[in-house]
Amino acid sequence: MVKLAGHERRQHRGPARVFDSEAACYDAVRAQRIQPGDVVVIRYEGPIGGPGMQEMLQVTAALVGEGLGDSVALLTDGRFSGGTHGLMIGHVAPEAALGGPIAIVEEGDTIVIDVDRGTLDLDVAPDEVDRRFGRWSAPEARYQSGVMAKYAALVGSAAEGAVTTGARMTANLARR
Numbered sequence: 001m002v003k004l005a006g007h008e009r010r011q012h013r014g015p016a017r018v019f020d021s022e023a024a025c026y027d028a029v030r031a032q033r034i035q036p037g038d039v040v041v042i043r044y045e046g047p048i049g050g051p052g053m054q055e056m057l058q059v060t061a062a063l064v065g066e067g068l069g070d071s072v073a074l075l076t077d078g079r080f081s082g083g084t085h086g087l088m089i090g091h092v093a094p095e096a097a098l099g100g101p102i103a104i105v106e107e108g109d110t111i112v113i114d115v116d117r118g119t120l121d122l123d124v125a126p127d128e129v130d131r132r133f134g135r136w137s138a139p140e141a142r143y144q145s146g147v148m149a150k151y152a153a154l155v156g157s158a159a160e161g162a163v164t165t166g167a168r169m170t171a172n173l174a175r176r
Contacts, residue, residue: 002089002115009087010114010115011115012073012087012112013110013113014073014111017034017039017040018043018109019043021042021044022076029059029068034063034072036068038068038072039072040063041102042077043105044095044096046077046095047157047158048095048098049077049096049152050142051141051143051152053079055080055081060085060088064085072086073089073113075092075113075120076090077092077097077158078090079158093157093158099136099138103136104122105122109123109124151164
């Protein structure tokens with residue numbers, strides 16, 4: 001899902017600044033480690049990784065506060081609110097926790113966004129992409145028990161509404 005709000009930019013090319021949580025990204029923005037032109041990548045905040053699609057309002061507000069709202073792009077498997085400003089791509093699916101492409105983005109990789117063409121490209125050689133997927137493994141779940149662990153085990157993709165019904169839930173229940 002792409003949100004264009006408060007600007008006219010429809011293309012963006014820049015280096016990835018990669019964070020495995022919204023909190024880590026917020027700390028980097030507050031420490032002024034994000035630069036104009038960067039593509040801020042926040043992963044492991046999707047329905048399973050979060051669990052439950054974290055809202056990036058704190059990060060987006062901090063980016064605007066640092067004067068970066070019109071010069072950076074944000075890419076996340078989490079979500080953002082109606083109050084965001086700038087070029088934002090959220091609900092990325094499959095999410096990083098499931099080994100989606102966002103999981104193998106590395107710091108400094110070039111990311112190219114073209115809204116008019118409907119493309120989001122990682123400018124990395126195909127053999128390097130294969131190597132990265134080959135060595136990737138899912139991180140340990142943030143919750144090992146309780147309702148959040150249960151939700152993460154049962155929730156489906158953001159592309160299908162991040163609900164706890166359907167194929168993923170059926171498959172997980174069948175394994176028990």
